[in-house]
Amino acid sequence: MSKVTTEAYVEGVLAGNRVMLARTITLVESNAQRHFEQAQAVLSHLLPHTGQSLRVGVTGVPGAGKSTLIETLGLKLVQAGHKVAVLAVDPTSSITKGSILGDKTRMEMLTREENAFVRPSPTGGMLGGVARKTRESILVCEAAGYDVILVETVGTGQSEITVRSMVDFFLLLLVPGAGDELQGIKKGVVEIADAILINKADGENKVRAEAARTEYNRALHYLTPAIEGWRPRAYTASALEDAGIDKIWSAIESFQEKMTESGAWQARRKAQLQEWLHTVIAEQLKQSFYAQPTVQAALPDLETAVRQGKLPPTTAALQLLQIYKTNQ
Numbered sequence: 001m002s003k004v005t006t007e008a009y010v011e012g013v014l015a016g017n018r019v020m021l022a023r024t025i026t027l028v029e030s031n032a033q034r035h036f037e038q039a040q041a042v043l044s045h046l047l048p049h050t051g052q053s054l055r056v057g058v059t060g061v062p063g064a065g066k067s068t069l070i071e072t073l074g075l076k077l078v079q080a081g082h083k084v085a086v087l088a089v090d091p092t093s094s095i096t097k098g099s100i101l102g103d104k105t106r107m108e109m110l111t112r113e114e115n116a117f118v119r120p121s122p123t124g125g126m127l128g129g130v131a132r133k134t135r136e137s138i139l140v141c142e143a144a145g146y147d148v149i150l151v152e153t154v155g156t157g158q159s160e161i162t163v164r165s166m167v168d169f170f171l172l173l174l175v176p177g178a179g180d181e182l183q184g185i186k187k188g189v190v191e192i193a194d195a196i197l198i199n200k201a202d203g204e205n206k207v208r209a210e211a212a213r214t215e216y217n218r219a220l221h222y223l224t225p226a227i228e229g230w231r232p233r234a235y236t237a238s239a240l241e242d243a244g245i246d247k248i249w250s251a252i253e254s255f256q257e258k259m260t261e262s263g264a265w266q267a268r269r270k271a272q273l274q275e276w277l278h279t280v281i282a283e284q285l286k287q288s289f290y291a292q293p294t295v296q297a298a299l300p301d302l303e304t305a306v307r308q309g310k311l312p313p314t315t316a317a318l319q320l321l322q323i324y325k326t327n328q
Ligand code: GDP
Pocket: 060, 061, 062, 063, 064, 065, 066, 067, 068, 069, 199, 200, 201, 202, 237, 238, 239, 240, 241
């Protein structure tokens, strides 16, 4: 990978070359120091060509129909003349070791479209570092001319908040389940959604889906909207039968129009950039702290003292920070 020049990456991406786009995202995702520096150089060249897309996050539990929805919606958008990129933030933890999103063949038809780019979700080994790189992957896709970026994740709190912080519109996909229709409310994800889509509203499920929609609309009415001037609503759809998909896309477009007009769109993006800055600062500081030999040397004893209740954690932390600062 290191043999490719920064110029070649930049030119390849700007020319819309999908192979170079994929390789650039791989470069961006890499945790190796030499890749990191080149990735930053590539990104700074691409930056003037970014920001023009509509970024949509899609979340939902495994099996809710995210892949099916993205394929159906993606194909429609491509047909309408858009260039669609699909990225994924896979929250797979070190606990499960496997990928939640990526183990199946996803979006086969969309993948074959010339104006679509589907980035497979990362596999086991690279996890952890990838979620935060997705912001950069979005920029690379935009520089390659993609005007709709769909970012998929699954229903785990942290990955949802991460994706929320990088998209313009956040769509929560639900399926009408038996019993408690409002379970999403408890998890807090409803509060950060810009719309709820009750999927699988087909066949026998249709009536239940409509009931769920009514119930969610009632609940949404009492929540403070995530963005000023936009009241999130619940919709029903069948990703499989392509019903209700146009309606949700119209809602997203109307969101873009209204929010751009009011300035809330731009404000949200600015706030996201600022948040991104602070996330990177926090990450870099943490990395630098734990990498410092004096900290590494002092840590085990202090950890033991804390575990044995001999030292308050805060005192130990402040001591370590002092060691870090004096040895900077
Ligand atoms: P994901 O895990 O959220 O990406 O879910 P998938 O898109 O893989 O869908 C899980 C299962 O639900 C698959 O068997 C799909 O065919 C099915 N499915 C997805 N959308 C619908 C729908 O609108 N109606 C019905 N009946 N089944 C669906």
